[in-house]
Amino acid sequence: MSESMQGMKRSHSCGVLRKEDCGKIVTLMGWVQRRRDHGGLIFVDLRDRAGLVQVVFNPDCGAETFEKAGSVRNEYVLAVTGEVVPRSDETVNPNLATGEVEVVAKELRILNKAKTPPFYIEDGVEVDEMVRLRYRYLDLRRPEMQKNLMLRHKVAFAMREFMDSHGFLEIETPILCKSSPEGARDYLVPSRVHEGEFFALPQSPQLFKQMLMVSGMEKYFQIARCFRDEDLRADRQPEFTQLDIEMSFVDREDILSLMEKLLVHVFKKTMDIDVPTPFRRLTYAEAMNTYGSDKPDLRFAIPLVDIADIVKDSGFQVFVNVIANGGQVKGICAPGCLKYSRKEIDDLTKFAAIYGAKGLAWMQVTEEGVKSSVTKFFTEEQLQAIVAKMGAKAGDLLLFVADKPAVVADSLGHLRCEIAKREGLIDPKEFNFSWVIEFPLFEYSEEEKRWVAMHHPFTSPMDEDLEYLFTDPGKVRAKAYDVILNGVELGGGSIRIHSREIQSQMFKCLNFTPEDAQDKFGYLLNAFEYGAPPHGGLAFGLDRMIMLMSGRDSIRDVIAFPKTQSAACAMTDAPSDVADEQLKELHIKIELPEKVKK
RNA sequence: GGAACUGUGGUGUAGUGGUCUAACAUGUCGGCCUGUCACGCCGAAGAUCGCGGGUUCGACUCCCGUCAGUUCCGCCA
Numbered sequence: 001m002s003e004s005m006q007g008m009k010r011s012h013s014c015g016v017l018r019k020e021d022c023g024k025i026v027t028l029m030g031w032v033q034r035r036r037d038h039g040g041l042i043f044v045d046l047r048d049r050a051g052l053v054q055v056v057f058n059p060d061c062g063a064e065t066f067e068k069a070g071s072v073r074n075e076y077v078l079a080v081t082g083e084v085v086p087r088s089d090e091t092v093n094p095n096l097a098t099g100e101v102e103v104v105a106k107e108l109r110i111l112n113k114a115k116t117p118p119f120y121i122e123d124g125v126e127v128d129e130m131v132r133l134r135y136r137y138l139d140l141r142r143p144e145m146q147k148n149l150m151l152r153h154k155v156a157f158a159m160r161e162f163m164d165s166h167g168f169l170e171i172e173t174p175i176l177c178k179s180s181p182e183g184a185r186d187y188l189v190p191s192r193v194h195e196g197e198f199f200a201l202p203q204s205p206q207l208f209k210q211m212l213m214v215s216g217m218e219k220y221f222q223i224a225r226c227f228r229d230e231d232l233r234a235d236r237q238p239e240f241t242q243l244d245i246e247m248s249f250v251d252r253e254d255i256l257s258l259m260e261k262l263l264v265h266v267f268k269k270t271m272d273i274d275v276p277t278p279f280r281r282l283t284y285a286e287a288m289n290t291y292g293s294d295k296p297d298l299r300f301a302i303p304l305v306d307i308a309d310i311v312k313d314s315g316f317q318v319f320v321n322v323i324a325n326g327g328q329v330k331g332i333c334a335p336g337c338l339k340y341s342r343k344e345i346d347d348l349t350k351f352a353a354i355y356g357a358k359g360l361a362w363m364q365v366t367e368e369g370v371k372s373s374v375t376k377f378f379t380e381e382q383l384q385a386i387v388a389k390m391g392a393k394a395g396d397l398l399l400f401v402a403d404k405p406a407v408v409a410d411s412l413g414h415l416r417c418e419i420a421k422r423e424g425l426i427d428p429k430e431f432n433f434s435w436v437i438e439f440p441l442f443e444y445s446e447e448e449k450r451w452v453a454m455h456h457p458f459t460s461p462m463d464e465d466l467e468y469l470f471t472d473p474g475k476v477r478a479k480a481y482d483v484i485l486n487g488v489e490l491g492g493g494s495i496r497i498h499s500r501e502i503q504s505q506m507f508k509c510l511n512f513t514p515e516d517a518q519d520k521f522g523y524l525l526n527a528f529e530y531g532a533p534p535h536g537g538l539a540f541g542l543d544r545m546i547m548l549m550s551g552r553d554s555i556r557d558v559i560a561f562p563k564t565q566s567a568a569c570a571m572t573d574a575p576s577d578v579a580d581e582q583l584k585e586l587h588i589k590i591e592l593p594e595k596v597k598k
Numbered sequence: 599g600g601a602a603c604u605g606u607g608g609u610g611u612a613g614u615g616g617u618c619u620a621a622c623a624u625g626u627c628g629g630c631c632u633g634u635c636a637c638g639c640c641g642a643a644g645a646u647c648g649c650g651g652g653u654u655c656g657a658c659u660c661c662c663g664u665c666a667g668u669u670c671c672g673c674c675a
Contacts, residue, residue, distance in 0.1 A: 038638090039631035054635065074625090093635055116626060119609055122636095126610060130667050183675030203675080230674045231599095354601085354671060456675040554668095565668065 003109040005029070008079050015051020017098045021084045026103060028053065029111070031141065032076045033121070035069075042069045046078060046103075047121075049146055053098040055080050057105045065108050075114035075121065075138075081107040129556075133570035136561055148558045151270060152546045156223055158269040159243050162262050168219040168245070173208035175201060175225070181520055182457060182510070185229035187238070190586040201227035204539060206456060207524055209246040210496055213535040214527045218248045223542065232565045234554040235488065235544055239563075245493070246537030252479055252495055255536055256435060259483065259491075263433065271549060275431060279483070283438040292330075292413025294439070297487025299432045300425040302416040304330045304409070307400070310385045316377035318359070322402040329402040331361075332412055333390045334419045337397035338364050345397075351418055352401060357411035361400040365392045417487060428551065434484045438462070441478040442509065450511045455480045457506055458524070459494040460536075466502075473509055479536070485548055493538025500528040 011027045030048035042057040057069035072078065082105040093099035118135055119127040123144045132139040139145055160170065179186045179200035186200035202208075204226045212220045224244045232238065247255065260277045267273040280298065287296050290303045308329045311319045319329045334340075340348075349360040363372040363386070370383040378386075392398055401411050420426050441461050442451040451473045453459065461469060465476040479495035497503045503525060507517040518525065543555040556562040564570055583590065 034635075034637095036634050036637050037631085038634065041632035041634080043634055043637085045635070052635095056633085058632070088633090091633060091635090096635080099635090116608070120625075128605085128609085128667070131609080133667095180675090184673085206675090228674060231672085233674085234669070236674070356671090453675050459675090564666090566666085570667095 002077075002112045003079075005079050005109065005111055008081065008107075008109065010079075013050035014046045014048045014053040015098060017053050017084055017101050017103070019086060019100050022086050022101060024084050025081065025106075026084055027079065027081045028055070028103065029079045030077070031114075031121075032072050032074055032078060034074065035072055037070055042066070044069065044072060044078070044080075044105075046080060047141075051097055051143075054093070054096070054102040055082060055105050056102050057108070061105050061108070065105070068108050068110065069105065072110060073114065073116065075117055075141075076110055077112040077114070079109040079111055080105050130564070130570055133556075133562070133564060136571045140560065145557070148546065148550050148552070149560060151550055152542070152558055154270040155266055155546060155549070156243075156542065158266045159221075159223065159262070161269070162265045163221040163245070166219070166258065168221045168247075169217055170222055171212060171217065171220050172222060173202070173205040173212075173224065177202045177208075180207075182453065187227045187229050190588060192586055195587055203228050204242065205244050206458065207521075209244060209537060210458065210524065210532075210535065211527055213246055213248045213496075213498075214530065214532045216248075216533075218533075220247075220537075221245045224539075229567075232563065232567055234556075235547065237543065237555060237559065237562055238567050240555070240559075241542040242491075243540040243542055244537070245539065246535060248533040248535045250495075250534070250536055252437070252481065252536070255493065255495075255538060256481060259538055260433075263483075266545075267431065267549075273431060275433060279433040279435050281435045281437055284436055284440065284477075285438070287436050288409050291416070292409035292411075293487070294436055295482065295484045295487055295489045296413070296434070296436075297417055297420070297426075297432070298434055298484075299427060299430050299486060300416075300420040302332050302334070302419060302425075304332055304412050304416070305390045306330050307386055307389060310382055310389065311378070314378050314382055316361075316374055318361075319400075319402050327403055328405050328408045329400060330408050330412055331386075331390060331398050331400040332416050332419070333392045334397040334399060334423070335425075336395050336423065337419065338366065338395045340397055348399065348415065348418070352399075352411040352415055355411040355414055356407040357401045357403060359401075360411075360415075361402070363398040363400075365394055365396045365398065367394045430486070431548070432486055433490075435481055436484060437481045438477045439480040439482070440474065441465075441476040441480075442473045444474065451509060453506075453510060454478065455492065455494055457510055457521075458496045458503070460497045460502070461506075469505060469509060481538070483538075483540070485545070488544055488548060489541070490545055490548075491538055491540035493536065495534070495536035498528060498532040498534050500525055500532075503528060 008027055010029045014028050014030045017026070028046055030046045033045035033047040033052055036043040040059065044055045044057065045052050046055050057066055059066055080103065082103040084101050085104050087100055087102055117138050118131055119125055121138060121141045123142055125142065140149070163170070176189060176199040179188065179198060184203050186203065189199040189201065191197045191199060205222060205224050209220050222244045223241060225239055225241055227239050229238060260279055264275045264277060267275045282296070284294055287294050292304050306328065308323050311329055312323045314320065323329060345362055352360045361374050363370050363375065365387055370387060375383060386398070390398055399415060401408050440454050441459060443454045445452045455478060460479045462477045462479055468475045480492065481494065482492040483490050497506060504517065543558055546558040547555045550558060552558060561569065561571065568575065
């Protein structure tokens with residue numbers, strides 16, 4: 001039987017009690033972490049959000065209370081009144097923040113009983129994630145999860161504080177939106193009132209925030225939920241949160257410097273970490289050439305080195321042919337990796353194959369010279385030139401990929417991270433920020449046989465590249481920028497197009513007919529005719545930021561109720577069937593392909 | 599759409615063709631215990647080995663399929 005808390009008032013949190021509190025009569029409310037029953041003496045560790053404290057029951061509390069204390073089990077919810085007393089030297093628990101005191105219980109109420117939980121509530125549990133997600137309310141009782149959500153709150157709060165103090169207004173934008181082509185798949189919401197029509201959940205508040213600039217709000221921000229119906233990853237959920245920002249009358253420099261200040265403020269305020277500024281900047285071309293990635297991890301070196309000029313005349317036909325066909329030959333120097341066994345190199349080859357590399361050539365740099373299965377194809381001079389150009393020394397392992405530029409970048413870009421991980425070259429405490437700027441405006445979609453916007457179709461081209469918009473779209477750079485933290489894309493944004501003419505040209509480049517453009521984005525084009533100010537902005541992925549700050553590998557650990565990889569909720573079992581009446585009202589008929597019929 | 603890994607008492611694991619009538623730890627339940635803090639000691643209960651099919655004299659074990667989870671590729675303006 002559970003008891004009422006009527007007449008009892010919580011006076012302290014369990015985790016806050018210290019030596020100074022000794023002598024106080026306190027009333028605590030929390031969960032039983034563990035009970036240690038010594039027969040004539042019962043210890044109960046009581047837990048709440050603030051931490052643990054040991055409560056002692058001895059027979060002085062009365063037979064009834066003592067018996068009740070013996071009946072409690074893990075995760076029972078208790079209210080305890082008692083006196084805070086110091087522990088004797090030999091019974092101090094140095095592992096507990098409250099370890100110098102304990103509470104001698106006088107009164108106990110069992111506010112609620114609890115079934116034995118499927119897993120013990122403590123940090124570092126190795127429990128199947130499905131079990132954790134099904135019982136998320138228990139998983140979230142664990143101190144590390146509570147800490148993650150507290151950090152998340154603090155970060156969001158610090159962001160609001162900063163944005164407010166810099167004159168930004170937090171404005172909500174609709175969740176029920178117009179479905180837009182381009183970009184990710186939309187989550188659709190049927191409209192009952194508009195028969196046969198659908199809303200879409202926003203992939204981001206992009207167009208609304210631009211509208212707010214036309215509205216003269218000048219500085220906008222929102223901690224906004226975004227939805228994308230795409231496949232999941234450790235750092236991708238179908239719904240995620242971003243700090244969304246837009247400002248008028250600014251250029252790229254204004255935005256980058258303000259955003260650096262924002263990040264400095266957030267890291268100082270929430271983690272007392274001093275983030276150095278200005279952040280290192282790389283152009284997209286530099287990032288791709290040197291690190292093989294548009295989100296390079298700069299916590300370690302290992303650059304990609306082009307050796308085409310050295311090997312193009314060698315006897316190694318694989319390299320020669322790739323170069324002749326417009327491909328690249330690049331390598332990385334894995335420091336101190338001469339020790340790698342044949343199997344380890346095979347593993348790296350398989351790793352590179354994930355990203356399309358058809359092979360991985362390797363050379364071991366020893367005191368006696370270069371050793372590998374391919375050295376016979378090169379002259380001694382060529383080998384020495386390679387070693388010199390790559391800055392290799394005895395003990396290093398050189399790894400090469402020859403392929404199309406995209407494959408070379410992708411495979412070596414990931415390989416350098418893999419080597420750094422294996423060799424422990426990464427300081428886990430480091431927060432390394434950088435900007436990648438001057439992204440291409442377009443990329444060519446082989447699938448659609450047309451140019452598509454790399455960022456989004458509202459991104460402004462760089463003024464000096466405008467002339468190539470129709471003659472050579474691949475050459476046009478955008479006023480777009482990404483902020484990278486430890487090799488993770490933390491956020492991105494751009495200066496937007498604010499002229500109707502250029503926006504129309506942009507749609508034309510993207511193969512929209514004027515009618516298409518008017519149908520899909522007419523409201524934007526119309527708005528641009530009424531005095532749209534120059535504007536730009538950026539969005540930070542809040543989930544990823546908290547993930548990196550808390551040192552987790554998945555954003556699921558910093559989201560209270562995340563989805564599984566199949567985009568379902570293990571706790572509520574959403575998504576689920578709906579009643580026929582609901583479908584009928586919406587005029588929706590379900591026709592499943594044969595293989596998924598239940 | 600594709601690849602890899604995983605699935606065995608509540609939880610985490612062991613078991614790789616034959617005393618497996620499924621082991622160990624932890625948890626759970628009962629008993630004892632006044633200084634523990636991963637309390638200790640004694641005892642007990644608890645698993646159709648994810649599901650379906652196949653191979654075999656015999657399958658937790660091998661094969662095929664399927665479901666679920668995780669990681670990755672594609673995808674994610």
